[in-house]
Every structure is written in C-alpha cells, then in structure tokens.
Amino acid sequence: MTRRVLLLATKDTIAYSTSPGQERVASGAELLDAIPPDRLAADVVVEDVLAEPSWDTSPGTMLGLARRARSAILADGFDGVVVSHGTDTLEETAYLADLLAGAAAQRGAIVFTGAQRQLDELSADGPRNLASSIAAAADPLLRGAGAVVCVDDELHAARWVSMVDATTVRAFSSTPFAPLGRVVGERVEVIGPAPPRPAEAYGEPESDVALLKTYPGMDSGLLTAVVDAGARGVVLEGTGLGNVPAGLFAAIAELTEWDVPVVVASRCRTRTVGLAELPPPVGMAARVGAIGARGLPAGKARVALMVALGDGGGVAAARDWFDRLVPPPGG
Structure with missing residues (x-):
C-alpha cells in the first residue's frame, strides 16, 4: 500500500536559487521535481506555507506549522508529515511540534528538514535531505518518536537536536545522545531509543x-x-x-x-x-x-x-x- 505524506514547504535556503539572472524561490512541487521519481518513497501532497526567513520565524508561524502537522495526521489521515524549514530556528519549531503532537506522534512521523546549500549550488544537499525525510515520514518505524530532524541521512529527536555548525551540511547533532537512526535507501534504520514523550500540552500556547x-x-x-x-x-x-x-x-x-x-x-x-x-x-x-x-x-x-x-x-x-x-x- 502506497503511503501518503504531506510536505509543508516554507521555502528558505533549501528552495533558493541566487545565480546571476536565475534568482528565484522554488515551490514545494518544484522541490519534489528535483528528486528522481524512483527515489520518492511515498505519494506526496504539497502545501506551500507563507513563512518568514528562518532567522525571523514568528511564534505564529511556528504554531501554525505544529498545528497543521498534527491535524494532517489526526484529521486528514496522512501517514507522515515533512516540513522543509530554514535551519536557523529549525530545532525550535521542531520541538514545538513535538510538544504539541499529542496522539499524532503515535500515528505518524513528523519530520523536519532543511539545507545548508542553495538549490542551484554544486552538490546541493536539499534534494537528498528532502528525499530521505519523505522516506522517514513514510516508515512506520518512526511512529511514537515524535518530531524528528532529518539531515544528511541522520534522524535526530527534536528534544535532543542542536544546530552546531552553520558552515557544513552536517549542521545538526544530538550529542551527547546518539541519533535515533539513519535513512538507508527508502527505509529507516534504528540506532537508539527515542526520548520519552513529553507531558500532554493543554490550551493555546502563549506567543509572547x-x-x-x-x-x-x-x-x-x-x-x-x-x-x-x-x-x-x-x-x-x-x-x-x-x-x-x-x-x-x-x-x-x-x-x-x-x-x-x-x-x-x-x-x-x-x-x-x-x-x-x-x-x-x-x-x-x-x-x-x-x-x-x-x-x-x-x-x-x-x-x-x-x-x-x-x-x-x-x-x-x-x-x-x-x-x-x-x-x-x-x-
């Protein structure tokens, strides 16, 4: 059975092209077009999200992404959600999605990804990160893990992950904890246990x-x-x-x-x-x-x-x- 994954595309570096005369921002559908069809591990539905640059992401945008990821699994029946996000504040948005996931965490994966290199750069990391994230979101092995970050084929728990290097494609680490797993081909290979699920969140979060x-x-x-x-x-x-x-x-x-x-x-x-x-x-x-x-x-x-x-x-x-x-x- 083909699994269904929702891609919430917020643009940022993963979608930027800034070569002279070719300045543009790719849509979510165009990001998918950069992945060979045989590397897509799921049937992907795209929703483009109007969002600020990652270094200026507002609490309202963070909350909107967290809510949509949860509802996509609980209300719309998606098997998983991928959020393409700028790397500057990716870990904060991922952690908010983790805290608000509730029952959705048990029914599907919520995977955040981004890129350090722009789409038109040599050896751009965005297409591979996106393909691996889609594979991870479609894999039932990630059910119960909560929100995760997928970069350079590694899977990191939102609770543990930090951006540690803004100059390389291996920008994120869970140190001193091990990554949760890695993406090998179209499957997830588990390395270690996920952190315990957080307490249940109630009410409307305060943005200020x-x-x-x-x-x-x-x-x-x-x-x-x-x-x-x-x-x-x-x-x-x-x-x-x-x-x-x-x-x-x-x-x-x-x-x-x-x-x-x-x-x-x-x-x-x-x-x-x-x-x-x-x-x-x-x-x-x-x-x-x-x-x-x-x-x-x-x-x-x-x-x-x-x-x-x-x-x-x-x-x-x-x-x-x-x-x-x-x-x-x-x-």
Missing part, C-alpha cells in the same frame, strides 16, 4: 515569551522592560549549571510576585534536575522564584514556556509543566 542572555553586571531593568513591553514569561540564559547574576534576583522575585514566570536555562549542557535540587551556592535563583529549564537549552526552554503558559497560565502552571517534562535517559 522573552529570551535574554545574562552577563556579569547586567541591568535588572532589562527584565522588567520586556514584561512592560508585553512579555508573559521570561527565559534567562545563564551560565554553568544555571547561574545568573545576583543583581537580577530582586527583579526575578518581583516578576514572580506579578505571576510572570522566569525560567533559567544555561549556555552549557546541564542535567535535568531542578534549580532547587542543586547544591548551594549553585542555583540560588530558585530561592527567589526562578524555575529551572531542566536541561533544555534556552531556545527550547522558551518554546516550552510558551506551551506552559497556554490558556493564561502563570508561575504555578509553568513550574508544574517544567516539573512534568520527562527527562531523557541518563539525564
């Missing part, structure tokens, strides 16, 4: 969440300024195990009293324990109300906080949500 990178001597007024500008939550990218300057503590406490959650992530890889579980003086921000990101990098912590604040939730809802985020094995 700020992300600030901390630094010594940082003015605490920056935190209140983003809230005054409309942010319903704040993620701070700290250092080490989750440290932020002590000069921010009063502002964190104040925002917590205002029912605006402040989540502390780190620029480093960290364990999935909460801030309050760390030995002093590490994690002191927990004493003034900060919530630990539990191992999520700052960009994904922002996505998780968007989901936590669904339907007008505040500090209590955010704290409960991060406490229920299932840690990866060995976390």
Whole structure:
C-alpha cells in the first residue's frame, strides 16, 4: 500500500536559487521535481506555507506549522508529515511540534528538514535531505518518536537536536545522545531509543515569551522592560549549571510576585534536575522564584514556556509543566 505524506514547504535556503539572472524561490512541487521519481518513497501532497526567513520565524508561524502537522495526521489521515524549514530556528519549531503532537506522534512521523546549500549550488544537499525525510515520514518505524530532524541521512529527536555548525551540511547533532537512526535507501534504520514523550500540552500556547542572555553586571531593568513591553514569561540564559547574576534576583522575585514566570536555562549542557535540587551556592535563583529549564537549552526552554503558559497560565502552571517534562535517559 502506497503511503501518503504531506510536505509543508516554507521555502528558505533549501528552495533558493541566487545565480546571476536565475534568482528565484522554488515551490514545494518544484522541490519534489528535483528528486528522481524512483527515489520518492511515498505519494506526496504539497502545501506551500507563507513563512518568514528562518532567522525571523514568528511564534505564529511556528504554531501554525505544529498545528497543521498534527491535524494532517489526526484529521486528514496522512501517514507522515515533512516540513522543509530554514535551519536557523529549525530545532525550535521542531520541538514545538513535538510538544504539541499529542496522539499524532503515535500515528505518524513528523519530520523536519532543511539545507545548508542553495538549490542551484554544486552538490546541493536539499534534494537528498528532502528525499530521505519523505522516506522517514513514510516508515512506520518512526511512529511514537515524535518530531524528528532529518539531515544528511541522520534522524535526530527534536528534544535532543542542536544546530552546531552553520558552515557544513552536517549542521545538526544530538550529542551527547546518539541519533535515533539513519535513512538507508527508502527505509529507516534504528540506532537508539527515542526520548520519552513529553507531558500532554493543554490550551493555546502563549506567543509572547522573552529570551535574554545574562552577563556579569547586567541591568535588572532589562527584565522588567520586556514584561512592560508585553512579555508573559521570561527565559534567562545563564551560565554553568544555571547561574545568573545576583543583581537580577530582586527583579526575578518581583516578576514572580506579578505571576510572570522566569525560567533559567544555561549556555552549557546541564542535567535535568531542578534549580532547587542543586547544591548551594549553585542555583540560588530558585530561592527567589526562578524555575529551572531542566536541561533544555534556552531556545527550547522558551518554546516550552510558551506551551506552559497556554490558556493564561502563570508561575504555578509553568513550574508544574517544567516539573512534568520527562527527562531523557541518563539525564
């Protein structure tokens, strides 16, 4: 039986041609035309999605892609979904789709892919990435894995994947975890287990969440300024195990009293324990109300906080949500 896969094409580098006199952006159908017919592992339906460049992807676009991927499987009966996406923020959009997939994760695969080289460049990586992603989305072995990223024939869990190199076609890695698998021909070869599925998400995610990178001597007024500008939550990218300057503590406490959650992530890889579980003086921000990101990098912590604040939730809802985020094995 031929499997049906939906391609949500958002353009970006995978679709760009910029040779002099040939500047253009390929449609999703044109991207498929770059793949030999005998390399297509499924019957593919294309939907072109109007989207910003990946480095400027709006929360509304991210949410729209996540919702459409879920409904394509649950409501429209597709066996899988492929999203072609710019690589700059691909991991954040993929993680949001993973958090919102719900029952769709058990019934079909949601595969994100992109390209580092433009469509008209020598040895463009987009066509192969797209062909491999279609094969992955059509393979029942990926059911239950949630959203994944397929690049250079490797499959990475959205929870673990990071863009680590903007200069080569092997731009993504799951380190320190192994990839979930690889695409060999038209089939998926499983390498390791997927991370446990996240807690069930409820309500409409909040789109206005700020992300600030901390630094010594940082003015605490920056935190209140983003809230005054409309942010319903704040993620701070700290250092080490989750440290932020002590000069921010009063502002964190104040925002917590205002029912605006402040989540502390780190620029480093960290364990999935909460801030309050760390030995002093590490994690002191927990004493003034900060919530630990539990191992999520700052960009994904922002996505998780968007989901936590669904339907007008505040500090209590955010704290409960991060406490229920299932840690990866060995976390």
